[in-house]
Amino acid sequence: MAQDFSEEGVKEISSRVVFCYGAVFVLLLFILSRLFVLQVVRGQFFWIIASEHKFKEIRIPPPRGLLLDRHGQLLVENRASFDLILIPQHVHDWTAVAKTLGQLAGIPEKLFDEVKRRAGRQPPFYPIRILDDIPYEIAARIRVHEAMAQGGGDPYDLRGVEVIPKPLRRYPDLPVGALTLGLVGEVSETQLKNSPVGFKPGDLVGTSGIEKAFDPVLRGIPGTIRKVIDARGREVSVPEVRFLTGVKRPVPGKDLRLTLDRDLQRVAEKGLEGRSGAVVVLDLRSGEVLVLASLPSFDPNRLAANISGEEWKRLITDPRKLFLNRALQSYPPGSTFKPVTALAGLEEGEVTQRGEPPEMRIYCPGGFHFGGRFFRCWQEAGHGSVGLHQALTASCDTFFYQLGLKLGVDRIARYASLLGLGQKTGLGLTEEKRGLVPTTDWKRRTFGSEWLPGENLSVAVGQGALLVTPLQNAVMIATLVNGGKRITPHLIQGQEAIPEETPFSEDHLKRIREALIDVVADPSGTAYGSRSSIATFGGKTGTAQVISEEGRQRAGGGESLKDHAWFVAFAPARDPEIAVSVLVEHGGFGASAAAPIAKAVIEKYAEGLAPEGK
Numbered sequence: 001m002a003q004d005f006s007e008e009g010v011k012e013i014s015s016r017v018v019f020c021y022g023a024v025f026v027l028l029l030f031i032l033s034r035l036f037v038l039q040v041v042r043g044q045f046f047w048i049i050a051s052e053h054k055f056k057e058i059r060i061p062p063p064r065g066l067l068l069d070r071h072g073q074l075l076v077e078n079r080a081s082f083d084l085i086l087i088p089q090h091v092h093d094w095t096a097v098a099k100t101l102g103q104l105a106g107i108p109e110k111l112f113d114e115v116k117r118r119a120g121r122q123p124p125f126y127p128i129r130i131l132d133d134i135p136y137e138i139a140a141r142i143r144v145h146e147a148m149a150q151g152g153g154d155p156y157d158l159r160g161v162e163v164i165p166k167p168l169r170r171y172p173d174l175p176v177g178a179l180t181l182g183l184v185g186e187v188s189e190t191q192l193k194n195s196p197v198g199f200k201p202g203d204l205v206g207t208s209g210i211e212k213a214f215d216p217v218l219r220g221i222p223g224t225i226r227k228v229i230d231a232r233g234r235e236v237s238v239p240e241v242r243f244l245t246g247v248k249r250p251v252p253g254k255d256l257r258l259t260l261d262r263d264l265q266r267v268a269e270k271g272l273e274g275r276s277g278a279v280v281v282l283d284l285r286s287g288e289v290l291v292l293a294s295l296p297s298f299d300p301n302r303l304a305a306n307i308s309g310e311e312w313k314r315l316i317t318d319p320r321k322l323f324l325n326r327a328l329q330s331y332p333p334g335s336t337f338k339p340v341t342a343l344a345g346l347e348e349g350e351v352t353q354r355g356e357p358p359e360m361r362i363y364c365p366g367g368f369h370f371g372g373r374f375f376r377c378w379q380e381a382g383h384g385s386v387g388l389h390q391a392l393t394a395s396c397d398t399f400f401y402q403l404g405l406k407l408g409v410d411r412i413a414r415y416a417s418l419l420g421l422g423q424k425t426g427l428g429l430t431e432e433k434r435g436l437v438p439t440t441d442w443k444r445r446t447f448g449s450e451w452l453p454g455e456n457l458s459v460a461v462g463q464g465a466l467l468v469t470p471l472q473n474a475v476m477i478a479t480l481v482n483g484g485k486r487i488t489p490h491l492i493q494g495q496e497a498i499p500e501e502t503p504f505s506e507d508h509l510k511r512i513r514e515a516l517i518d519v520v521a522d523p524s525g526t527a528y529g530s531r532s533s534i535a536t537f538g539g540k541t542g543t544a545q546v547i548s549e550e551g552r553q554r555a556g557g558g559e560s561l562k563d564h565a566w567f568v569a570f571a572p573a574r575d576p577e578i579a580v581s582v583l584v585e586h587g588g589f590g591a592s593a594a595a596p597i598a599k600a601v602i603e604k605y606a607e608g609l610a611p612e613g614k
Contacts, residue, residue, distance in 0.1 A: 058087075059127070059200055062220030062250035063167040067181060067210065069262040070290070070493060076181055078167035081305070082139040084131040085202070086115060087160045089124035096157035104145065104156065105131070105138045126201045127162070129186075133305040139163045166204075169304040176265045178300040179325040180292040180429075180491075182209020209325070210491060213428050214256060223250035257493045259288035267604045268293040271597035276320060276585040277565075278327035278470040281601060284478035284570065284579040286496055287487035289427070291601065292471070294326040328432040330467035331583060334544030334590070335378075335395045336566045337416075337462030339480055339512050341403055342388055344415040346508040350406045351388050361387045364398035371454045375401050378543065392515035395526045395541060397461050404460020409451055412459060413439045418502050419486070420475040421468050426488040426497070435472055438465040463545060470581045477540070477568040478579035481513045516540055517573045527567065530595040535606035536573035539580070539598065541590035542566030562586040565593035571602045578605055 067076035084105060091097055094116055101107040107130065118128050142163050145156050169184055185207040187199040199205070203222065206215035225247050261281075268279035272295040281291035298315060315322055345351040351360045366382035368375045377383065377397040383390070391399035404412065416422060422437030436442075438459065440451040458464030468476070471489060479486045483506065485499035517538035519525040526541040544564040565587030570576040580598045587593030 058085075058162055058164060058225040059202070060164065060223035060225060060247075060250050061166045061202075061204055062222055063252040064169070064184065064204070064211075064220060065218040065253035066255040067218075068255065068257045069260050069265075070258065070288070071261070072257065073262045074172060075175075075177065075258065075260070075262060077170050079170040081133040081166050081168045082136070083129055083164045083166045083202075084134050084138070084142070085127045085129050085162050085164055086119070087125065087127050087162065088119040089160070091160035093157055093159075097160060100156040100158060101130070101161065104141050105134065107131070122201070129202055131306075133166075133168060134163075169300070171300045171304070174266065175300055176262055176269055177260060177293065178297045179294045179323070180209050180260070180327070181300070182211035182213075183207050183300065183303055184211050208323075208431065209429060210256075210258070212430060214492070217256065218253040220253035221251035224248045258491055259283075259290065259493055260292065260491065261290045264601060264604055264608075265291045265293055268597065268601050269295060271582075271600050272584070275587065275593075276326065277587065277594075278325075278329075278581075278583045279597060279601060280327050280470045280474040280581040281605070282474045282478055282487065282489055282579045284482045284487060284576055287489050287499070288493070288496075289489050289491050290578065290605075292325075292327050292491070294324070294328075296320045296322055298322045325429075325431045326583065326585070327470045328427075328429060330433045330435040330469050331564055331585075332464075332466055332544040332546075333462040333468045333473060334542035334564065334566050335397075335462055336473055336477075336540050336542035336568045336590075337466065337468070338392060338395065338400050338460075339516065339540055340416050340419055340421070340476065341400050341407070341412055341460045342392055342512055342515075343419075343480065343504065343508060344407050344412050345388070345403045346511065347415065347504060348407060348411055350403060359387055360403065361385055362399050362402050364396050366398075368398045368401045368457070370401070370405070370457060373454065375457050388511070389515045389518070390524070392512065392540070393518045393522055393525045395519075400460045401457040404456045405453065407456070407460070409456050409459050410439050412456075413437045416466075418504075419479050421472050423472075425469075425471055425475055427471065427491065429491075432471065433467075433469055435469055436465060436467040462542060470583045473566070473568050473583075474579045474581035477570055477581065478576075480509060481516070481538070481570045481576045481579070484509055513538065513570075516570070520569075521573070526591050527595045529591060530599045532599055532603055532606075535571055535599075535602050537569050537571035537580075537598075537602050538573045539567055539569030539595070541595060542568070543588070543590050546586070562588055565590040567591075567594035567598045569595075569598045569602065571605065578602070 063078045066074065066078070069075055086097075098109060098112040101112060102109065111130070115128055115130055142158065142161065146158055171178075183206070184204050187201070187203045187205050191205065192199050192201065200222070206212035206218065211218065264281060268281070268291045272279065272293065276296060279291055279293040280289070282289055302311075342351070345360070363385050364377055364379070364383040366380050367377050375397070378395065383394055383396045383398070386394065386396050386399050388399075390396065413422075416437045422435050424432050424434055443449060443451050455464055459466050475487060475489060479502060484502040484504040486502055487499050488497040490497065519539055519541065520527045520531050520537055522528065527539055542565070544566060546561055546563060563586070565584040567582045567590045569580040571578055571580070580601055582594040582598045584593040584597070
């Protein structure tokens with residue numbers, strides 16, 4: 001191909017050459033300017049990054065949300081504290097650091113050796129907590145020497161050592177509901193591995209009760225302190241690295257207003273003082289839990305801060321089981337179950353309507369012979385001729401033995417289930433048990449044997465394999481007296497659930513409620529001794545055997561073999577607003593051990609209604 005050497009061709013080639021030279025010049029100018037910026041303007045910054053300088057990021061725990069009662073009274077708050085931690089990757093001389101902490105914080109060499117061993121079992125960037133909740137004087141002393149070390153004139157080696165602020169839980173001077181409110185503790189190894197939240201070692205999470213159930217709401221978002229340090233562990237704060245450092249403040253957790261009533265809870269716990277048991281109070285219209293008390297318990301303030309290994313061991317091995325929330329554990333219900341059997345008898349037609357003879361009546365001589373055995377009534381002299389009303393009011397075992405024999409366990413179980421027994425209530429606390437409502441199929445699956453007719457007698461009076469929780473018993477009595485609406489108990493205000501309608505006859509429910517009112521109001525009632533001059537209420541006493549009378553005698557008796565005492569109640573009697581369930585472990589008779597506690601709680605509730613004229 002012939003080349004173009006015309007004047008126009010030469011000009012075109014020349015312009016291309018000039019353009020190429022210009023492009024090369026611009027590129028070289030850009031490269032030189034970038035080299036100037038990198039080596040001169042930001043040279044110190046990149047020297048810091050490329051040298052032995054390191055980034056140190058420290059996690060700041062967020063304050064947990066406060067817990068308030070229904071009236072805004074404080075139940076759980078936070079207080080300031082400091083933790084002493086060590087980040088192994090920033091430690092240069094373990095011996096020097098051990099000596100420093102011994103002199104500044106009084107940490108014995110043995111404790112520091114354990115810290116060093118823990119450091120060897122985890123990644124070097126994981127912080128290790130040396131001491132929790134250190135005194136302010138020690139925190140200030142370490143902070144002062146950290147500041148002095150920036151100038152290079154401090155003899156103490158604090159490389160890798162940090163003092164971190166950490167909010168700890170604090171409870172009022174007279175804490176209530178410790179087992180229900182729950183505890184906070186360090187995240188477990190399982191949670192570190194499996195949680196999608198991204199926990200870090202040392203993070204605090206709820207470990208029981210409300211603190212655990214609502215931890216995602218209460219926990220908040222951690223903050224961070226990000227530093228650049230030199231080889232000697234001193235903080236570098238030149239302008240060139242400031243955009244890489246700084247503090248990201250933690251986001252506090254959200255406060256929760258609970259349905260609990262602090263003053264009512266206090267009255268319930270005072271009634272249980274010196275005994276083991278539980279008290280539950282529900283608003284039987286909305287399902288709000290006003291009281292969820294369990295004793296014996298512990299001082300939550302002691303567990304919020306440093307606690308020695310010996311003291312912790314003493315608490316968890318205490319034979320009184322201090323960490324057991326009895327309001328959510330299951331027990332035989334005794335005679336508090338008789339209203340369930342009564343409802344089943346009415347609904348199934350085994351007890352006729354009042355005024356439509358022949359209404360079921362039996363003669364109680366003090367017990368009932370069946371299957372070659374004599375089933376005793378609690379009243380040894382017997383109750384004489386009784387119908388359903390008198391049988392509930394006076395708690396005649398003989399009447400319910402015979403009614404249970406007519407019904408059979410499966411029909412009784414159906415109504416127990418409709419009343420919320422044998423299943424979790426929906427409260428949301430992980431400690432809640434299901435209880436047990438036995439059936440013929442349950443026995444066949446569990447024991448591989450058939451249900452025996454004599455077992456119907458035990459179940460009908462709340463014994464045998466039957467187990468309920470105090471919370472379930474409160475739901476049961478609430479459903480019987482609020483028109484058959486089964487409520488779902490809840491602990492957070494604003495969490496109202498729509499009550500579940502049950503298929504019970506209003507007339508049958510009214511008959512049972514009238515009999516339960518007479519348990520307290522009528523001289524023949526088992527709780528007549530607990531009637532009140534300032535509040536009206538109805539209820540049902542219960543005494544649940546822990547062991548048979550023959551077995552107790554063979555074992556030589558003892559407090560641990562005494563019967564459990566129950567009382568379930570509702571108030572006011574004619575227009576119920578609250579349901580109450582009281583259990584006293586090994587308390588003996590429900591009328592003498594449990595009913596007075598319920599009376600005190602109901603009277604306190606009535607005092608709160610007085611200003612409104614109710």
